[in-house]
Amino acid sequence: MTVFHPADVETIAAEPQAADIAIEIRGVKKRFRRFNDRKTNVKELFSSRRGRAKRYDDFWALKGIDLDIPRGKTFGLIGHNGSGKSTLLKLVAGIHRPTEGTIEHHGRISAMLELGAGFHPEMSGRDNIYLNGSILGMTRKQIDAAMDKIIAFSGLEEFIDTPVKVYSSGMYVRLGFAIAVNLEPEILIVDEVIAVGDEEFQRRCFDHLYELRRRGVTIVLVTHSLGLVADLCDEAAWLDGGTLKAVGPSRDVVDQYLAAVNRREAASSQDGPDDLATDDETEGKTPRRGSGEIRVTKVDYLGQDGKPRPFLATGQPCTIRMSYRATKALPSVTFGLGFTTESGVQVAGPNSGYGEHAYAVEPGEGHVDFALDELPLQPGEFLVTTAVVDKGHPYDYVDRAFVLKVRADDVSEPGLVKLTGNWSLGSATS
């Protein structure tokens, strides 16, 4: 005799679908109201009823998103600031409700939108693990089981019973991350939070993310690091202005995104005002030193065809042109360039040579070119310093006033410069 259990039938029927899709997003729209002057007290509420003036603007952060996030895959969300990535993530995490549409998820979601957000400063690290764990939907037993792993992962054994208010910010974040990843999440949501902590901890975080990925945890990742998306993610979606631009294998999506960014940048610098520093801008605004008989007025970046470009491409031939204006004839002038990253790392500092290699400059305007067969700089922004000197004597020195943007057509290797070399494989017997 068999007893018919409707519940059993349901789980069997639901399983094949639940097995391949972790999060289903259907026609999701999200409206935020931007209040010009937010009514937060009762008096204003009553006074405005009479006026009936519209006090808010509607702002659609998401304009209809359909997306399936497959189970067991690592999924990246990319897009520029304000494209709706974080809003979508908050909707998926259940923090906000969609204005229209539905989001369904199969599995427990653990969200890392801000590490250690739920910590109570007066409570010990251990108590906070219980609190945070229960917020993530764990039972006390499950938390107890994971406790030792969390403490070991965070590396805070000595401090786990002291109030978290005495923790350094790094310790705070370490504990938060340790909790989020060690509580056996089924779906993990990560928003730009990995770029914290010291080098060693970061490496451990990434190792752990890869480990979770191997174990089949669904990971949804928002980041501006395209290299990370291409590396870690199986699939990616590109959001722009609240709509989906592309979904697919992460490398393809990243390439499309990069191509669009390049196009946009090229377009904006053609019709917009030239954003390279001009003479007026550099005057007074930047630290400018030197006796001033000769001054650099402009720096241009010329592409292969000899035309100025808003940005240069890695590995391509290019010329960096310094225009100058001299008020006197100078018999021995050396031009120099300095390339610095935004974080202050000096990448290179070529100069035109001293002694017999120095130039003689006539009064008036002119330019010097620095030509490269292959630009070794990797994609990024570099600050350019120009120097015009006569041995020890500075005529003109403009510190980091010009910006050089470097782009690549695809995601390239990590690092600041591209080393060109030849690889070869040899075996011991030959």
Next chain:
Amino acid sequence: MTQSVRAVWQYRGLIGNFANREIKGKYKGSLLGSAWSLINPLATLAIYSLVFGFIIKFPTPVAGNGELTSFTVYLFTALVVWNFFQSVATSGMGALVMAGPLLRKIYFPPFAPVIGSAGAVLNQTAIEFGLLFVVYLVVGNISWTFLLVPILMILLAAFSLGIGLFLAVMNARFRDVSYIVSVLLSLLFYMSPIIYPISLVTDLYDKHGWLRLYEYNPVTAFIEAFKSALWHLEFPGWGRLAYLTVVSVLVLIGGWTFFQRKSADVSEEL
């Protein structure tokens, strides 16, 4: 309805942790620590006893055992009830606002901090009730009617929580709610027979008939029910118990429904 109960049960761990966080965080960093949860009510009791028992000299009815007439104990009985009601009704407002930064980062049901903070009040109430029972034991004013106290407490908790849920979600939208509430509560305090026996009001019924409304104030009804059971050692009466049950259930369901409807988007408002 069963769904609501299941949701609360599912998140019992979280509610417990919020309660825990509230209790542990409350007196952290103070020198006397949890001793304050005893000092605070005793200080209030001493002040009221001095003003209303010694200077103004409100009459004190004789207790159930026939000899106890201490105004301080009489006052304490009502004050414990009032403190519980007031703390549960107001703690949710602060708890929800405090949980705001958290609600914007992680999903959890907004009722968890509100119910958690209400649960934390039980800690304080247990201490006060414990003290009260010890006093009654010492003076020998005990009876079977004490067994009604848990039932009355459940009703009072339901009533207070219903109001607490309503106020918490209102306060999330309009922060002036907490100021209005503090004014209304002090009015309610004097409108209830806490520092004076109810006979002062009931004696005026012949002259001012409309004063009969006074007894329909649920807080009055609760305090009178507790006073009957604890001080007079009398059964509060079926009528009053029925009234309290109906009011408590309605207030809890109303508060809960309102809260669940309004709190879905609370993370955008906090």
